[in-house]
Amino acid sequence: MPSTQLENHKLHTGLKDLAEEIVSRAISGGATAAECVIREGDEFSTLVRLGQVETLKESGSKSIGVRVFNGKRAASTYSSDFSPAGLDRMLNSALELSKITSEDPHAGIPEPSQLGAISGDLDLYSSDVYSLPGEERISYARRAEKAALDYDLRIKNSEGGSFDAATGHKVLANSHGFVGEFRRSYCSVAAIPIAQNEKGAMQRDYWFSVARSLSRLESPEEVGKIAAQRTLRRLGARSVKTAKVPVIFDPLVANSILEHIFEGVNGDSVYRGASFLAGKLGERVAASQVNVIDDGTIPGGFGSSPFDGEGVPTRRTVVIEKGVLKSYLLNTYTARKLGLQTTGNAARGLAGSPGIGPGNYFLQAGTKSPAEIIAAIPDGLYVTEFLGHGANLVTGDYSRGASGMWISGGELAFPVEEITVAGNLKDMFLNITEIGNDLEFRGSVACPTIRIDGLTVGGQ
Numbered sequence: 001m002p003s004t005q006l007e008n009h010k011l012h013t014g015l016k017d018l019a020e021e022i023v024s025r026a027i028s029g030g031a032t033a034a035e036c037v038i039r040e041g042d043e044f045s046t047l048v049r050l051g052q053v054e055t056l057k058e059s060g061s062k063s064i065g066v067r068v069f070n071g072k073r074a075a076s077t078y079s080s081d082f083s084p085a086g087l088d089r090m091l092n093s094a095l096e097l098s099k100i101t102s103e104d105p106h107a108g109i110p111e112p113s114q115l116g117a118i119s120g121d122l123d124l125y126s127s128d129v130y131s132l133p134g135e136e137r138i139s140y141a142r143r144a145e146k147a148a149l150d151y152d153l154r155i156k157n158s159e160g161g162s163f164d165a166a167t168g169h170k171v172l173a174n175s176h177g178f179v180g181e182f183r184r185s186y187c188s189v190a191a192i193p194i195a196q197n198e199k200g201a202m203q204r205d206y207w208f209s210v211a212r213s214l215s216r217l218e219s220p221e222e223v224g225k226i227a228a229q230r231t232l233r234r235l236g237a238r239s240v241k242t243a244k245v246p247v248i249f250d251p252l253v254a255n256s257i258l259e260h261i262f263e264g265v266n267g268d269s270v271y272r273g274a275s276f277l278a279g280k281l282g283e284r285v286a287a288s289q290v291n292v293i294d295d296g297t298i299p300g301g302f303g304s305s306p307f308d309g310e311g312v313p314t315r316r317t318v319v320i321e322k323g324v325l326k327s328y329l330l331n332t333y334t335a336r337k338l339g340l341q342t343t344g345n346a347a348r349g350l351a352g353s354p355g356i357g358p359g360n361y362f363l364q365a366g367t368k369s370p371a372e373i374i375a376a377i378p379d380g381l382y383v384t385e386f387l388g389h390g391a392n393l394v395t396g397d398y399s400r401g402a403s404g405m406w407i408s409g410g411e412l413a414f415p416v417e418e419i420t421v422a423g424n425l426k427d428m429f430l431n432i433t434e435i436g437n438d439l440e441f442r443g444s445v446a447c448p449t450i451r452i453d454g455l456t457v458g459g460q
Contacts, residue, residue: 019173029095031068033109034175038064041168048141049160065350070098074107078350106336115178116313117306123299125183126213129165137163140189140220147224148193155228159192178311189220191227203234212300237415240459246380247455253383254447258363263393266356267334276396285325286429292320296359303360303444309348317343331356362446366435370449373434375410381457396425420458428452
């Protein structure tokens with residue numbers, strides 16, 4: 001084994017040993033159950049504006065957290081001080097706090113039978129994200145911005161080009177004998193150009209590429225070109241008269257619709273009764289062609305991991321099948337509250353109780369291209385950006401500021417802005433009439449182009 005690999009191996013073995021040691025000491029100190037999380041990582045970020053480096057950040061971090069149980073009482077603490085005294089302080093503090101917190105009958109770590117990790121390589125880590133010298137990383141940002149500025153004379157300014165890279169390593173151990181670890185990496189390149197027309201009116205838009213490995217990143221030139229095209233098509237935007245028309249959501253904004261479903265099936269909001277989907281298991285909640293899946297096992301996925309934030313193996317969960325709500329997304333706590341089983345969706349920081357997060361959460365693609373979906377609409381709206389937040393997850397009421405392109409005669413006719421899109425989430429999911437074939441993951445949540453009927457577009 002080469003020396004650097006050997007050093008890394010020793011380092012990672014050391015963190016696993018430390019996590020197990022902290023758990024063991026917690027039990028010796030009187031805890032009835034315990035878990036320990038250790039995270040370390042590096043990140044690099046640069047923003048170049050009009051060719052000049054505006055920000056440059058390079059950092060590394062290492063931190064540790066412990067959660068202990070005293071019967072049905074729980075407490076957690078964390079630290080970035082790995083000295084013996086620092087670790088003692090963290091652990092003793094958690095043990096003391098666990099004696100005075102209030103009891104919760106549903107608190108506790110998963111049962112031993114629920115614990116484990118997916119075997120095999122999930123392709124989450126690539127060392128090449130840090131393979132470029134610093135100057136070349138800055139060059140990626142510069143090239144993306146330059147490609148946008150050079151694309152058209154109407155691109156007059158820029159909010160910058162950026163390049164980011166990060167790696168992370170996570171270790172989790174608990175008192176049921178689970179110990180697991182995984183590493184992740186990612187890198188991204190982006191450009192945000194500003195265009196100006198002959199009347200002086202300005203518009204901005206952006207584009208980006210993100211990948212686990214540098215080799216899979218789109219070229220900076222391609223990112224800059226698409227950012228320029230997206231910006232130019234917004235020039236000359238105007239409002240339209242209020243109308244009830246079909247609305248098409250481009251994939252980046254369609255994601256937000258999918259995230260509302262996620263918030264609705266999140267076990268935390270379900271047991272609190274703060275979701276419009278509470279009590280709807282087995283019922284039709286969306287159009288028959290709607291299939292929503294959460295899958296933390298996809299190799300290379302941005303939401304993939306061998307185990308969740310509690311040491312439960314990640315899995316594939318069908319959330320909505322042919323429009324019928326099949327499953328909520330749960331961690332151990334919310335599953336106990338609802339009398340169900342965890343779906344392996346625990347997500348956590350270093351301290352506090354685990355929350356719920358997506359694996360790779362997506363709406364299954366349809367068969368039509370975006371162009372075919374647009375071509376079927378005589379008059380309608382193609383949304384490319386939302387402004388602000390306007391969704392009530394209890395009632396489903398929905399109203400958001402938007403901008404995009406007006407569809408006339410089956411084609412994108414002219415840009416529109418200063419409009420609102422309004423409806424109710426319960427109706428919106430049932431009125432998804434078309435789903436595009438352009439599903440692409442640019443994060444852990446992904447949605448293809450979708451068409452929703454029955455929405456009110458508010459303008460003049």
